[in-house]
Amino acid sequence: MNPMLPAKLASITLLAALLVPAAVWAKSSDRNQPMTIDSTNSDCNFSDNGKCQFSGNVVITQGTLEIQADTADVIQKNGETERVIFTGKQARLKQQMDDNTWMNARADNMDYNVTSEVIVLTGNYNVESDRGTNAGQRMVYNTRTGAMQSGGDGTRVRTVIQPKNKAPAAQGEKK
Template identity: 60%
Template sequence: MKTATSRALLVLASLVLAGSALARSSDRNEPMTIDAGAQSGTLTGDGKTTLSQGVIITQGTLDLRSADAEIHLRGGEPVRVIFNGRQATMKQQLDDGSWMDAKADRIDYDVTSEIITLTGNYNVVSARGTNAGQRMVYNTRTGEMNSGGDGTRVRTVIQPKNKTATPAAGQGKK
């Protein structure tokens, strides 16, 4: 039982957004801590385990927090993990040393298809830019992202590669 519990919880945290090619790869080799006010359900066979009353998962630089989480199992293996809260948050350092922060009312990770869906006032911030809206679907295998199209607006801000300030027009060297 302990092995199944450890394996399920490892997948729960490490696969949430770790499929992103930029996530700190060394985090997967660090110990994982899962802290929740309560846990109920099964971690073997088919079924669901619920973590509630404030869920905090840390592994290396990964820090994931939500009001509650659900682990759906098939054959004792996690197939879907859902984090709920207003807002569920995730912070992780990337391999380049910068940080990525994500927030959403719901973070739904389909382990089988490796697709993450952020729903409800999501916001993703990194050194490369920001993306915010009501719903984003991200394929961790391909890097493809889809958002909007549901009558709501999506806002993306992309930071310039060269952040060195350039003189405004007419303010060249004298």
């Protein structure tokens, strides 16, 4: 396996954690942990313009980060990772944040373009954390600028933003 591949995958998957409204950050210590990729099959071409495909119950773990997908395709261009595509019914990502809360995301397809630093979630995506949720059919997120666009394809998007200081009901209070 290309020694740079796990580092590139780590960067890509950690950036997916930025998809939650209110800018929740991934556990910073995760990027210093070893990455493990388990799958039923792997088919890799390590040429400058090659592709590596992991398939069959793909599970990628690094610290608190866990991604599950039917397939994970890593596409190289000129010796650098250009794109990583996770597919499944559904591809799932979960990670603990620095504030010890959890972020969960799922979509039929998670396509990260390393060159443009844009990740596109399509097919019944849902991103949730304690701070809020965003769901729909298509989300485009620029990890460099923080810009996020959802919808625009004729379907509805639902965003729920939780209050900053959401306190549990006091004992004996009616909800």
